Amino acid sequence: MYRMFQAQYQDDTVSCRKKCDRRIKTATSSAPKIAKYHETSEIALCLLRCRKDMFGDHQTVRKMSTYHDLEERKPYQYMHICYYHQGELAMAVQSAYTFLVANPDDKDIIQSLNWYMDRDGYSDEMLIDMERKDHEAKFMNGAEAYDEQDWGRCVHEFETSLEKSLIQDEKCRILCQDKIDWSVVDGNPELEILLASMRSSVIRCDHNCLYKLSNINGHYVGNLLAAHFEYLHYCHFKCKFLRTRDGHEVSVEI
Template identity: 30%
Template sequence: MFQTTWVCVIAAIAVVPTHVKSEVINPNESCAVLYEKGVEAYLDNNYNNCVKYFEAAVEKYRIYIKTLQNCRIQCKENVSEDRPLYTDNLEDLHFFEKTLKNTLCILKCRKEHGNVFGLYNINKETEKLFEDRKPYEYLHICYFQTKDYPKAASSAFTYLVAHPDDKPILASLKHYTSFPEADPSDVINYEAKEFVYLYVHGSDAYDKENWERVVQNMEESLVLYLQAEEECRAQCEGPYDPGWYPDFIPSIANHFTYCLKCKRKCRNKLSSLNGEKHEDLLPSHYHYLQYAYYKLGKLKSACQAVASYLLFYPDDHDMKRNVQYYKSLPEVSEKYFTPRAVSLGNYNLDP
C-alpha cells in the first residue's frame, strides 16, 4: 500500500519547468541559509535549484563540523602535553590551567579558520536538521525530478539509515531502483563514516578467506572507527543552556554531565552499518584480525588481537578457548597476550 501511494505522489509532482532560472550559489551563505533556500526551491518545483542548494548546504555543514571537531581534538592533545606552570595543584589549579589553555587554543583555531566559523556558525536546531539527515528527505525527490535516479536512490537510502521506519521513503527507494540506471547494488549511504565500507569489505574478504585483505581492511577500519568516535565525542563539547542561572561549580558540573551523556551515545551512534545495528562493532574488528593473522602465520599479532578482544568480553568462551589453543603452540610466548595500542595518527585541521 505504501509503495503504490508514494509512487502516485511522485508521479503527481510537476516536472521541472524549462523556463526556471538556475541560480548561482553564493559561497558566503551558511548551511542554514542554503537549507532554507533548498526548501523554497522544492516548494516552487524548481528542482534544479533544490539540488544545488541542498548539495551546497550538506557540503558546508560537513566542512563546519569537521573543522570544529579537529580544533577541539588538536587543542586537547596540545594542552595534554604542556607542563603546568606551578607544581602544586592547589584547589585543582592544574585542571583550570588546562581548561584556560584549551580555551585559548580553540579561540585561536576558530580565528585561523574564520572563513568557516565566521560564516557558518550554526545553532542546535540547525545542527539537528543535518544530523537527522533532513536534506535528503527533499533531495531524493529533487534528484528524481531531474531524472538522476542513482542519486535519488542513494539519497532515499541515506535518509532511511537514520529513519528506518519511514515507509513512504522506503517505497520511493524501491521505485527508484526499478529504473535500469539505478542498480540496487550501487546504492550508497552518502553519510556513511569512512570505516563502514572498509569493515564491510573486510568481512567479505573473511568469507572469501582472503586473509591479507581481511587484515588490510580491518586494520584501516579500526583506526578510522576510533577516529570517528573521537570526533563524535569532540562534537559533544558544544554550548549548553541549563535553562537557569547556576553558580560556578554547578554550572561546570551540569555542562560536564551534559557532554558526558552525549559522549556515551557515540558508541551506539557508530554501531550502524548502513542501518544494520552491530553492538559489538569495535571488538569484532579484533575477532576478524586474530583469525586472519593466525591464518597468515603471524601469531604474535593474533595473540595481541585476542587480548584486545577480551578487554571488551573477558568471559567470551570461544575466545578464551582460542587463547588456550595459541598457548599450546611452541612458537607462542605468554608475553604475546598484551592488548594492542592503537595510534590515531595526526589530525589535519584542513577538512
C-alpha cells in the same frame, strides 16, 4: 555541497581543539585553583581565535535539534525529492538510500525508494550511502573477504577498519565538546550547576560515540571493537599460524 560543508566544519573544529590542546600548558593537579582557571581561559581564548579564523561569525550551532537532524541525515529526506524533480534519478536514489541507512524503519523513504526502483534508468549501482565512513567501508570489505575465505585480505581490511574506527571515535569525542545542550542554561543561576549540566551533555555525547560508530550500513554490530577482533582472530588463524618444528618457528599456510 552539504556534505562538503559538514565535513569541512567537523575537520576544522577538530583541528582547532587539537591545536589549542598542544599549545596550552596543562596545570598540574597540585596547582592552585586560579591556575586551573587560567588554563581554561587560555584554551577558551585560543579556541575563539581559531574558530573566528575558520568560521567567521558562524561559529557553532546552538540548537541541539539541529545536531540531531544532521546526525539523522534529515537533509537527505528532502534532497531526494529535489533531485528527482530536477531529473537526477541517480542522485535521488543515493539521497534516499543514504537517509534509509540511518532510518531503516522510515516507511515513507522505503516507499519512495521502491518507487525509484521501478523507474526507467534505475540500477542497483545507484544504492550508495553518501555518508559512509571509511571504517564502515573497510569493515564491510573485511566481512566480504571473510565470506570469500580470502584470509589475507580479511586481516588487512579489519586491521585497517579498526585503526580508522579509533580515529573516528577520537574525532567524535572531540566534536562532542561542541555539542552542549544550551537549554540547561535557562533558569540556572548557579555557576557550578551550569558547568555540571553542560559537562553532562558532553559526557552523554562521549558515551554514545562508539555506539553510533557500531552502526555499519544501517546494521548494529554490537561492540564495535569486539566485532573486529571476533573476525581478526579467526582470519589470522586461517591465514597462518606458528608451529614449532625442530626448535624453529615455521609459518604454515592453512
